[in-house]
Amino acid sequence: MLEHGAAPPAGPSPPSPGGLGTRLMRCGTRLMRRKPVERLVAEGGKGEGGSLRRSMGMWQLTMISIGATLGTGIFVVLGEAVPDAGPAVIISFVIAGITALFSALSYAELAGTIPVSGSSYSYAYATLGELVAWVCGWCLILEYGVSVAAVAVGWGQYLNELLDGTLGFTIPDALSQPPGDGGIFNLPALLVVLLAMVFLLGGAKESARANTIMVVVKIVALLLFCGVAVQGVKSGNYANFMPMGMAGVSAAGATLFFSYIGFDAASTAGEEAKNPQRDMPRAIMLSLVIVTALYCLVAAIAVGAMPWQEFKGSEAALAGIMKDVTGQSFWAVLLAFGAVIAIASVVLTVLYGQTRILFAMSRDGLVPKVFAKVHPKSGAPRANTVIVSLFCGILAAAVPLGELADATSIGTLFAFALVNIAVIVLRRTRPDMPRSFRTPLSPLFPAIGFLLCLYMMGSLGAVTWVVFGVWMAVGLVVYFGYGLRRSRLATAEK
Numbered sequence: 001m002l003e004h005g006a007a008p009p010a011g012p013s014p015p016s017p018g019g020l021g022t023r024l025m026r027c028g029t030r031l032m033r034r035k036p037v038e039r040l041v042a043e044g045g046k047g048e049g050g051s052l053r054r055s056m057g058m059w060q061l062t063m064i065s066i067g068a069t070l071g072t073g074i075f076v077v078l079g080e081a082v083p084d085a086g087p088a089v090i091i092s093f094v095i096a097g098i099t100a101l102f103s104a105l106s107y108a109e110l111a112g113t114i115p116v117s118g119s120s121y122s123y124a125y126a127t128l129g130e131l132v133a134w135v136c137g138w139c140l141i142l143e144y145g146v147s148v149a150a151v152a153v154g155w156g157q158y159l160n161e162l163l164d165g166t167l168g169f170t171i172p173d174a175l176s177q178p179p180g181d182g183g184i185f186n187l188p189a190l191l192v193v194l195l196a197m198v199f200l201l202g203g204a205k206e207s208a209r210a211n212t213i214m215v216v217v218k219i220v221a222l223l224l225f226c227g228v229a230v231q232g233v234k235s236g237n238y239a240n241f242m243p244m245g246m247a248g249v250s251a252a253g254a255t256l257f258f259s260y261i262g263f264d265a266a267s268t269a270g271e272e273a274k275n276p277q278r279d280m281p282r283a284i285m286l287s288l289v290i291v292t293a294l295y296c297l298v299a300a301i302a303v304g305a306m307p308w309q310e311f312k313g314s315e316a317a318l319a320g321i322m323k324d325v326t327g328q329s330f331w332a333v334l335l336a337f338g339a340v341i342a343i344a345s346v347v348l349t350v351l352y353g354q355t356r357i358l359f360a361m362s363r364d365g366l367v368p369k370v371f372a373k374v375h376p377k378s379g380a381p382r383a384n385t386v387i388v389s390l391f392c393g394i395l396a397a398a399v400p401l402g403e404l405a406d407a408t409s410i411g412t413l414f415a416f417a418l419v420n421i422a423v424i425v426l427r428r429t430r431p432d433m434p435r436s437f438r439t440p441l442s443p444l445f446p447a448i449g450f451l452l453c454l455y456m457m458g459s460l461g462a463v464t465w466v467v468f469g470v471w472m473a474v475g476l477v478v479y480f481g482y483g484l485r486r487s488r489l490a491t492a493e494k
Contacts, residue, residue, distance in 0.1 A: 031129060031130060031131040031484075032129035032130070032131065033129060033130050033489050033490075034125065034126060034127065034128075034129050034130070035122075035125045035126055035130075035133075035364070035489060036126070037113070037114055037126045037430065037433065040114055040116050040118075040122055040125070040126055041114065041115065041116065043116075043363060044115065044116050044117070044270065044271045046363070047359060047363065047372045047373060047374035047381060048362075048369055048372045048373040048374065051374060051379070052117070052204070052271045052272050052359075052374060052379055052380075052381075053203070053204065053205070053272060053379040054271070054272055054273060054274050055204055055205040055208070055272060055274070056204065056205070056208055056269055056272055056273050056274060057273075057274050057275070057279060058275075058278075058279035058282055058283055059212075060208040060212065061266040061269055061273055061279050061280060061283035062266070062282075062283040062286050062287050063208065063211055063212045063215045064208065064211060064265050064266050064269060064283070064349050064352070065262060065263050065264070065265050065266040065283055065284060065286075065287030065288075065349075066215050066219075066287045066290060066291060067211045067212075067214065067215045067262075067265070067345040067346065067348065067349040068261070068262025068263070068265035068346060068349035068350045068352075068353060069259070069260060069261065069262035069263050069265070069287060069288075069291045069346075070215070070218060070219070070222075070262075070290075070291050070294065070342065070345075070346070071151060071218065071339075071342040071343045071345060071346035074222065074259060074294070074295055074298050074299070074318070075154065075158065075318060075339045075342060075343060077154075077255065077256065077259060078298075078299065078302065078311070078317055078318070079311050079312070079317045080255055081252040081255045081256050082252070082302075082303060082308050082311035082312075082317075083308070083309075083311055083312040084244060084248045084249075084251045084252040084255065085242070085244060085248045085249045085251070085252035085253075086240060086241065086242060086243040086244060086248065086303075086308045087237065087238045087240070087241045087242075087303040087304075087308055088241050088242040088243075088248070088249045088252075089249075089252055089256070089299055089303060089308075090296060090299050090300050090303070091242075091249050091253075092249050092250075092252035092253040092255075092256050093253075093256055093259070093292070093295045093296050093299050094292075094296065095249070095250070095253040096253045096254075096256045096257040096259065096260055096456070097260065097288075097292040097295070097296075098452070099253075099257060099260075099413075099449075099452040099453065099455075099456055100257070100260040100263060100288060100292075100416075101288060101292075102420070102445055102446070102448050102449030102452055103264075103416040103419060103420060103449045103452075103453065104263055104264075104284055104285060104288045105285075105439040105440065105445055105446075105449070106416075106419045106420045106422070106423040106439055106445075106446050106449055107119075107120070107263075107264050107267055107284050107416075107419055108280070108281035108284045108285055108437045108439070109281070109423055109435060109437050109438055109439045109442075110123040110267075110419060110422060110423060110426070111266065111267040111270065111276070111280035111281055111284060111437075112276070112277045112278070112280055112281040112435060112436035112437045113277075113426070113433060113434070113435050113436070114126055114270075115270040115271075115273065115276030115277055115280060116270045116271055116360060117268055117269070117270050117271045117272075117356040117357065117359055117360045118137070118268075118356075118357055118360030118361065119140065119264060119267040119268045119270075119353070119356075119357055119360075120136050120140065120264070120267075120415045120416070120418060120419045120422070121133055121136050121137035121140055121357055121360060121361060122360055123136075123418075123419055123422045123426075124136040124137075124418050124419075124422055125364070126422075126426070127421075127422040127425040127426045127429065128418065128421065128422060128425060130487060130489065131479070132418065134366060134475070134479045134483055135414075135418075135472070135475065135476075136414075136415050136418045137357065137361050137366070138471070138472070138475035138478075138479075139411040139412070139414045139415040139418075140354075140357050140411070140415055141354070141357070141358075141411075142407060142408060142410075142411030142412075142468075142471055143261060143408055143411045143412040143415055144350050144351075144353045144354035144357060145354045145388065145391065145392055145395075146392075146395065146407055146408045146411070147261055147262075147350055147408040147412075148193060148196075148347055148350050148351050148354065148392040148396070149189070149193075149392050149393075149395040149396035149399065150396075150408055151343055151346045151347050151350065152186075152188075152189035152190070152192050152193050152343075152347055152392070152393070152396035153186060153189050153396055153399070154343060155188055155189060155192045155340065155343040155344065155347070156171065156176045156177075156186055156187075156188030156189055157176075158319065158336045158339035158340050158343065159171070159176075159188050159336075159340055160176060160188075161319045161332065161333070161336035161339075162333060162336040162337055162340055165329050165330075165332060165333030165336060166333060171187065171188060175187045176188055185397050185398070186396060186397040186398070187397065189393070189396035189397050190393040190394070190396060190397045192343070192344055192347050193347060193351065193389055193392050193393035193396055194389060194393055195344065195347075196344065196347045196348040196351050196389070197351070197385055197386065197389035197393075199348055200348070200351060200352055200355065200380060200385045200389075201378065201380060201382055201385055201386075202378060202380070203378040203379050203380045204269070204272045204352070204379065204380065207348060207352060210348070211345055211348055211349055214341050214342070214344060214345035214348070215345055217338055217341045217342070218338055218339075218341055218342030218345060219294070220338065221334070221335055221337070221338020221339065221341070221342065222294055222298055222338070222342075224331075224334065224335065224338070225298060225301070225318055225321075225322060225335055226297055226298060226301050228322055228325060228326060228331055229301050229302065229305045229318075229321050229322060229325050230301050230304075230305075231325055232304075232305040232306075232321070232324065232325030233301060233304035233305050234304065234305070235304075237303060237304050237305070237306070237307055237308070238303070238304060240308075243308070250455075250456075250459045251459050251460075253456065253459065254409060254456045254457075254459035254460050255409065257409045257412065257413065257456055259295060260288070260291070260292075261350075261408060261409070261412050262346065262349065262350060262353075263284055263287050263288045263291065264284065264353075264416075265349050265350065265352070265353045266280050266283040266284050266287070267280060267284065268352070268353040268356040268357055269352075269356065271356075272356075277434075277436040278436055281436060281437035298318070302317065302318060302321060305321050305324075305325055306320070306321050306324065318335055318339070319332040319335050319336045319339065320332070322334075322335050351385075351388065351389060351392065354388050354392075355371075355381055355384045355385050355388050356381075358371040358384055358388065359371055359372055359381050359384060362384075363488075364487065364488050364489070365483070365486045365487045365488040365489075365490070365491065366479070366482075366483035366486070366487055367482075367483070370383050370384065370387070371383070371384040371387070372384070407464060407467050407468065407471075409456075409460065409464075410457055410460050410464050410465070410467075410468045411468065411471070413453045413454075413456050413457045414453070414457065414468075416449070416453050417449075417450050417453035417454060417457075419449075420446040420447070420449040420450040420453070421446070421450060423439055423442060423443075423446045424442065424443040424446050424447070427442055427443065
């Protein structure tokens with residue numbers, strides 16, 4: 001026993017209620033807080049001043065995913081990937097497609113289990129905690145918002161092909177190319193984003209109808225290309241099949257993963273689908289199968305009809321192949337028309353996805369309330385749509401395509417990796433939850449999907465990683481400066 005007045009023995013003492021250890025524990029708890037699945041679903045569709053309207057069935061959801069996916073990858077980015085892989089770009093498409101498939105299985109399970117607008121952001125919030133959800137949402141802004149800009153950049157190339165073949169003039173490079181590619185301001189890129197904005201302001205049902213028409217047009221255009229260009233296929237063009245080795249194939253695959261961005265777009269429509277638990281998983285898987293088949297078919301014919309060395313610097317390669325094979329400009333003009341419609345459809349659906357993700361993040365308090373305001377008549381988040389459209393349009397007008405495509409790919413791959421982890425976590429934490437679709441061989445397939453995403457990320461260049469690191473750093477500053485304190489979960493705890 002201690003004598004009266006004697007000092008206690010030296011040694012560690014428990015942290016005081018307000019000590020550093022306690023504060024760190026509280027901070028860690030706040031960062032890892034999860035939003036219950038039931039609450040996510042119960043809040044579905046509810047915004048500031050109005051609600052989103054459930055108006056889409058499986059057909060519309062499938063068309064949204066195809067609309068968001070099928071376009072720039074085959075019409076524009078093909079010219080960026082072939083110089084890396086040569087004729088083996090066909091394998092690059094397959095690698096990118098397999099990577100997308102494993103993630104698509106995970107998306108399908110979570111889309112049917114948690115049918116909300118936030119896509120992988122909401123899935124992460126329910127399984128991995130608020131900080132990881134924020135990081136995922138920030139990556140989705142890179143995936144959707146920046147890819148809108150990247151897609152819009154390529155639209156001007158085919159618009160010029162169409163104008164040249166029909167009216168005999170083109171928009172000067174100064175106004176149809178971004179800075180660094182011989183231009184001052186890419187006006188067509190800005191215009192196509194603003195055109196998509198007009199459709200979206202009319203409401204989801206009207207936008208889905210317009211998108212369906214555009215998807216049918218671009219599928220017909222690609223099938224037309226295959227029917228005409230196959231006549232110019234030469235076996236010699238496949239001779240040096242893998243000139244850059246497997247490293248080139250992997251690098252092209254990482255770039256071409258950009259072509260598969262969008263199959264998850266149906267998951268952003270969870271609060272506007274009539275039967276999301278049944279229809280969203282089906283739409284995601286069906287769209288991926290259709291898109292992959294078309295990509296491989298078109299790529300195989302394209303590299304057979306034109307030597308791979310001639311693809312370098314060509315952002316309208318398919319139209320050029322049509323002209324060379326037929327010796328007539330008519331077919332190239334027809335394809336250019338299909339490409340103009342196709343890329344406009346991608347801009348429309350990806351822009352839609354971005355607005356719905358920000359809608360979900362705003363409802364959770366992590367971004368300003370303006371993004372969750374819903375117009376009572378149209379049922380659309382109008383202010384959100386205008387802000388996002390202007391940002392993406394200006395970005396598209398000022399930044400070259402290649403830099404945008406790679407930055408988008410790395411953000412998407414990171415988000416997809418988190419979705420695969422989320423499936424594994426939710427299976428463990430909520431094993432009895434009803435699931436309208438179950439990923440086969442879980443946790444094996446989600447684990448493979450996660451590792452493939454990491455592999456594809458590792459194939460991207462150092463500059464892309466630097467851009468991604470800066471983007472993540474900015475995102476963390478925004479979260480700790482704004483979202484952490486304004487989170488709805490945080491205010492509910494007070």
